[in-house]
Amino acid sequence: MTESENWVVAFADADETQRSLLGGKGAGLAGMTKAGLPVPPGFTITTEACRAYYDAGRTMPDGLWEQIEAAIEALEAATGKVFGGDEDPLLVSVRSGAVFSMPGMMDTVLNLGLNPTSTAGLAAATDDEAFAWDAYRRLVQMYGEIVLGIDGSRLHEPNEHDRVDGQAAVRRLQTIARDQSGSRVPEDPRKQLRRAVAAVFDSWMGRRAIDYRSMEGIPDDLFTAVNVQAMVYGNTGPNSGTGVVFTRNPATGEAGLWGEYLPDAQGEDVVAGLRTPEPIAELAVRHPEVHERLVELTDQLEQTYRDMQDVEFTVERGKLWMLQTRAAKRTGRGAIRCAVEMANEGLINRQEAVGRVTPDRLEELLHPVVEPDDDTVTLVTGLAASPGGASGMVAFTADEAVALTEAGNDVILVRTETSPDDFHGMVAAQAVVTSRGGVTSHAAVVARGMGKCCVVGCEGMTVDYGEQLFRTPTAVVTAGDVITVDGTSGTVYAGLVPTAEPELDEDYETLMDWVDGVKRLDVRANADNPADAAAAHRLGARGIGLCRTEHMFFEGERIEEMRRMIMAPNTVARAEALAELEPHQTADFEALFTEMAGLPVTIRLLDPPLHEFLPSRSEVAETLTDLKLRLSGTGNLAEIDHILHEINEQQEILDQVERLSESNPMLGHRGCRLGVDYPEITAMQARAIFTAAVHCAEKGIDAHPEVMVPLVAFAAEFRQQRDIIRATAAEVFDDAGVEVPYHIGTMIELPRAALTADEICADAEFVSFGTNDLTQTALGLSRDDSSRFLPSYVRAGIIDGDPFQHLDEAGVGALVEIGTTKSRSVNPDLTVGVCGEHGGDPASIQFINGLAIDYISCSPYRVPIARLSAAHATLEHEAASTA
Numbered sequence: 001m002t003e004s005e006n007w008v009v010a011f012a013d014a015d016e017t018q019r020s021l022l023g024g025k026g027a028g029l030a031g032m033t034k035a036g037l038p039v040p041p042g043f044t045i046t047t048e049a050c051r052a053y054y055d056a057g058r059t060m061p062d063g064l065w066e067q068i069e070a071a072i073e074a075l076e077a078a079t080g081k082v083f084g085g086d087e088d089p090l091l092v093s094v095r096s097g098a099v100f101s102m103p104g105m106m107d108t109v110l111n112l113g114l115n116p117t118s119t120a121g122l123a124a125a126t127d128d129e130a131f132a133w134d135a136y137r138r139l140v141q142m143y144g145e146i147v148l149g150i151d152g153s154r155l156h157e158p159n160e161h162d163r164v165d166g167q168a169a170v171r172r173l174q175t176i177a178r179d180q181s182g183s184r185v186p187e188d189p190r191k192q193l194r195r196a197v198a199a200v201f202d203s204w205m206g207r208r209a210i211d212y213r214s215m216e217g218i219p220d221d222l223f224t225a226v227n228v229q230a231m232v233y234g235n236t237g238p239n240s241g242t243g244v245v246f247t248r249n250p251a252t253g254e255a256g257l258w259g260e261y262l263p264d265a266q267g268e269d270v271v272a273g274l275r276t277p278e279p280i281a282e283l284a285v286r287h288p289e290v291h292e293r294l295v296e297l298t299d300q301l302e303q304t305y306r307d308m309q310d311v312e313f314t315v316e317r318g319k320l321w322m323l324q325t326r327a328a329k330r331t332g333r334g335a336i337r338c339a340v341e342m343a344n345e346g347l348i349n350r351q352e353a354v355g356r357v358t359p360d361r362l363e364e365l366l367h368p369v370v371e372p373d374d375d376t377v378t379l380v381t382g383l384a385a386s387p388g389g390a391s392g393m394v395a396f397t398a399d400e401a402v403a404l405t406e407a408g409n410d411v412i413l414v415r416t417e418t419s420p421d422d423f424h425g426m427v428a429a430q431a432v433v434t435s436r437g438g439v440t441s442h443a444a445v446v447a448r449g450m451g452k453c454c455v456v457g458c459e460g461m462t463v464d465y466g467e468q469l470f471r472t473p474t475a476v477v478t479a480g481d482v483i484t485v486d487g488t489s490g491t492v493y494a495g496l497v498p499t500a501e502p503e504l505d506e507d508y509e510t511l512m513d514w515v516d517g518v519k520r521l522d523v524r525a526n527a528d529n530p531a532d533a534a535a536a537h538r539l540g541a542r543g544i545g546l547c548r549t550e551h552m553f554f555e556g557e558r559i560e561e562m563r564r565m566i567m568a569p570n571t572v573a574r575a576e577a578l579a580e581l582e583p584h585q586t587a588d589f590e591a592l593f594t595e596m597a598g599l600p601v602t603i604r605l606l607d608p609p610l611h612e613f614l615p616s617r618s619e620v621a622e623t624l625t626d627l628k629l630r631l632s633g634t635g636n637l638a639e640i641d642h643i644l645h646e647i648n649e650q651q652e653i654l655d656q657v658e659r660l661s662e663s664n665p666m667l668g669h670r671g672c673r674l675g676v677d678y679p680e681i682t683a684m685q686a687r688a689i690f691t692a693a694v695h696c697a698e699k700g701i702d703a704h705p706e707v708m709v710p711l712v713a714f715a716a717e718f719r720q721q722r723d724i725i726r727a728t729a730a731e732v733f734d735d736a737g738v739e740v741p742y743h744i745g746t747m748i749e750l751p752r753a754a755l756t757a758d759e760i761c762a763d764a765e766f767v768s769f770g771t772n773d774l775t776q777t778a779l780g781l782s783r784d785d786s787s788r789f790l791p792s793y794v795r796a797g798i799i800d801g802d803p804f805q806h807l808d809e810a811g812v813g814a815l816v817e818i819g820t821t822k823s824r825s826v827n828p829d830l831t832v833g834v835c836g837e838h839g840g841d842p843a844s845i846q847f848i849n850g851l852a853i854d855y856i857s858c859s860p861y862r863v864p865i866a867r868l869s870a871a872h873a874t875l876e877h878e879a880a881s882t883a
Helices: 019-034 047-055 064-079 116-126 129-146 160-164 166-181 189-203 207-216 267-272 281-286 288-305 332-344 350-356 359-366 398-406 420-428 442-450 506-518 530-538 549-553 557-567 571-595 617-632 637-660 672-677 679-698 715-736 751-755 771-779 790-795 809-826 842-849 860-882
Strands: 008-010 042-045 092-098 108-112 224-230 241-248 255-263 309-316 319-327 378-381 383-386 389-395 411-415 431-434 453-456 462-464 469-471 476-478 482-486 491-494 522-526 544-548 600-604 704-709 743-748 766-769 831-834 855-858
Touching: 008 064, 019 042, 019 047, 019 092, 019 224, 019 288, 019 319, 042 064, 047 064, 047 189, 047 224, 064 189, 064 224, 092 189, 108 129, 108 189, 116 129, 129 166, 129 189, 189 224, 241 281, 241 288, 255 281, 255 288, 281 288, 288 309, 288 319, 332 350, 332 359, 332 506, 350 506, 350 860, 359 860, 383 442, 389 398, 389 431, 398 411, 398 420, 411 420, 420 442, 431 442, 431 482, 442 453, 453 482, 506 860, 522 530, 522 860, 530 571, 530 860, 544 549, 544 855, 549 557, 549 571, 557 571, 557 637, 571 600, 571 679, 571 704, 600 743, 617 637, 672 679, 672 715, 679 704, 679 715, 704 715, 704 766, 715 743, 743 751, 751 771, 751 809, 766 809, 771 809, 809 831, 809 842, 842 860, 855 860
Parallel strands: 389 411, 411 431, 431 453, 522 544, 522 855, 544 600, 600 704, 704 743, 743 766, 766 831, 831 855
Antiparallel strands: 008 042, 042 224, 092 108, 092 224, 241 255, 241 309, 309 319, 378 491, 383 453, 389 482, 462 469, 469 476, 482 491
């Protein structure tokens, strides 16, 4: 055995900074011991021992048990007691202790060392036979469940005689253990300990621990330490007890001791909820000296660890013992207040305060929170596409959603999937639920952009528009029924479930000011209308990084005007349709420039997959059939002429739809390809942009337009569109006698564009990577359809996560890096951004921050998350560079 295989270390000898070796609990026990706090002595079996246990096929590796026995002997010497002895015996607890806190996910066994002989010794030493046999009963129950694998309900069945006759209770439970597992709890204390240590190691790979690590992103290969500690008892009478306290309120962050105390009880009594604890203030009434000492020690711990602490303690016959300290888990509101106040107190600096608030905690603060209770009925679960919570009446069409909303009702729009035709219904609805689609589907992207909660991909749900209902495995829900949507968990509930609205207070504003002082990346917003722009500005966006102009035509008469333009049979008809669209565009852009005065507004030229705006082929064909039936059923000449005219019109529409229909519209006639074929479209949009900028200038509003050419694959495409934009700008400024500075750039969303960015961007003034489409084109994945099979890829370990949620760094990320490097090689002053949904994802921002990127752009309601994530990325980069 080499020196590196020193797998066991006493609390008093441990280096608390070695958290990865000792685990969180072991590090805390070591720190408290060294600080002179009253900690029952013990030792830690390291995470490396657990690793060796698994390497050896879940058996004790050579030498480990010998080290544990030596540590027990040292513990006997320190306490003056014998492990399992017949006079005042040494008893120990065995507790897990992972590197990151995993509360309740792994196992604990208490009172190890008890057998009939040592129980008699404990009874004599404490002068309390009932207490001693009750301790033995607890050991048999916990050992039977954790080590022997017996169904806990069999061991914890209520039995009134157990309270009266402890010996009988132990005999009864030992019989159950033998009958259920073929083995009784051994009487040899060392056998108890050896098997308990192995059971705690085994719990690292238990189902609940695995699921928890998956949810929290904790690696499986960290393993757990095991802490063996001399037992102290809180159930030895009225002057004993146990409790858990926080040095600040974890829900609000308010300073001051917060927690509970349970008299005459052990720790598991609190966890099991068998009795209702008292507020910690009651300890000051019962035992003022103990309470005063607890306040003193917890203050010391917070000062030492410079963070809110979660502390477990036991009072044994009037003596306070500290059993655990760790960084406390806290709500979003609690995290922000705690961080700000600790910085103001001088306990931490502002950079540390920023680092203390995680993006998920901040997101929790920004969206309404659904609060289900035990009576809440779950209807279906899907993909959590946009956080928040909302309740309302079910509507199955956009028009129904609008009508119900106008009648004063809250509405949930439920669809198989959504399209631009549903936009007005999405605006009216409080939330959106779809049975199909992924987290970057139309429903998801639009809902996030509006800050509405959304659940998509509910595979257990079928929508029947004809019957106006949807079915789940457990229920049928009809139009008008009330449901509640939790976009944070991806759950849809029956009925009205309460939600809590977010409140952004002064602590939030203070923290976000500090965030902006730390981050390197600018944060802009994807905003298509004044309301989104206003929300983004309020939440701290430094401009608009992507305005998708096709989204401006998704509602009301505009979609019909857009259709007339696309369906125009010739240039003259198209010019007439464009003339109708231009005033809308001008007004929209003026509103955006006004909201973002002094900040850049990046406007992407039209990039509509045409199928999103074409009339439904089946609906037009059905109309034709109905007209022909009407024609065959009438003899009125005037009506015949009228019907024939309608038939001709519908046939022309059907012919044009079929001419424009594409097998793969996402890779079809869209983006700059429309502008190349129909330069009048580009000219109309450019004229609207520069006319709006001139109007603003005349009002004293500082407009900063940036015109983005989409879906460029060839440098010649960009140059052709750039020339149209410049010529149009010159005309507008000439006519107005006013000139406004502007920039022209492009979006890189095709692999070829990234690989030839030096050619495309030689004359560009900015470039932004559209990572949504770049992911689709680089991976050959449809972001809507891939949701059906990507989860199985994640489960099989083929990929780490959904590439539409977290940037594929090795593939798509490499294209972004290549494109940035190549474009900057010919154009050093080029502004470079990322405007896909990944711009709001913390993990993706971490990667983007390491490139020569100037800004990220995301949905308005993701702006605070992006700001905080950018600050975290900067802090981590600085820490790595100084390590």
